[in-house]
Amino acid sequence: SAVISQKPSRDICQRGTSLTIQCQVDSQVTMMFWYRQQPGQSLTLIATANQGSEATYESGFVIDKFPISRPNLTFSTLTVSNMSPEDSSIYLCSVGPTSGETQYFGPGTRLLVL
Amino acid sequence: EDKVVQSPLSLVVHEGDTVTLNCSYEVTNFRSLLWYKQEKKAPTFLFMLTSSGIEKKSGRLSSILDKKELFSILNITATQTGDSAVYLCAVSNAGGTSYGKLTFGQGTILTVHP
Numbered sequence: 001s002a003v004i005s006q007k008p009s010r011d012i013c014q015r016g017t018s019l020t021i022q023c024q025v026d027s028q029v030t031m032m033f034w035y036r037q038q039p040g041q042s043l044t045l046i047a048t049a050n051q052g053s054e055a056t057y058e059s060g061f062v063i064d065k066f067p068i069s070r071p072n073l074t075f076s077t078l079t080v081s082n083m084s085p086e087d088s089s090i091y092l093c094s095v096g097p098t099s100g101e102t103q104y105f106g107p108g109t110r111l112l113v114l
Numbered sequence: 115e116d117k118v119v120q121s122p123l124s125l126v127v128h129e130g131d132t133v134t135l136n137c138s139y140e141v142t143n144f145r146s147l148l149w150y151k152q153e154k155k156a157p158t159f160l161f162m163l164t165s166s167g168i169e170k171k172s173g174r175l176s177s178i179l180d181k182k183e184l185f186s187i188l189n190i191t192a193t194q195t196g197d198s199a200v201y202l203c204a205v206s207n208a209g210g211t212s213y214g215k216l217t218f219g220q221g222t223i224l225t226v227h228p
Contacts, residue, residue, distance in 0.1 A: 001159075033216070042202065042218040042219060042221050043157070043202070043216070043218045045215055045217075090155055092155070092156060094216070096214060103159075103206070103214070103216060104159060105150075105156045105157050105158075106156060107155055107156045108155035108156045110155060
């Protein structure tokens with residue numbers, strides 16, 4: 001299974017600022033995904049990040065608010081821009097499907113916006 | 115739009131009890147159904163199911179998929195306090211730009227009392 005790390009693990013930010021979350025994988029993967037989990041809710045896909053192409057955003061999420069970079073096959077970043085308290089969530093990156101078609105998640109970034 | 119519904123939403127049992135968690139789904143182009151356990155931040159993978167009627171088992175946990183009736187169950191026997199967590203069901207889409215995208219259910223909160 002892929003080993004995924006995320007930085008930072010948590011942060012407290014002021015409204016109106018931006019935070020960039022990094023996701024590093026220990027092997028090359030084609031597909032990376034970014035999910036959000038708001039308090040008490042399930043996971044919702046923000047976007048799919050494929051190397052060499054623009055990220056594909058799900059309904060309700062836009063590039064200006066959540067710009068994504070995918071410079072190579074082991075790394076991606078998600079920026080949460082112009083934050084408001086409603087952005088307080090856990091943000092998770094995921095890779096897959098792998099050759100075993102299982103998708104694994106990074107440890108998550110817990111964000112609190114004041 | 116893909117949809118996953120889990121039941122019950124919460125469950126409280128005592129150690130030693132057996133529990134059954136349910137997951138029904140609607141997906142345009144089914145690839146697989148996955149079960150995850152979430153305790154702190156990141157969901158940890160339990161099972162991936164692709165074929166009907168084949169039980170997957172890991173210790174006290176087992177799961178089975180019915181692709182005709184579009185549901186899956188997760189069984190936990192002889193529950194322990196360490197089984198207390200949120201159990202998430204997700205379906206993976208096989209189609210085009212949705213390939214690999216996971217749609218999650220609301221989760222079942224399981225609490226196991228000593």
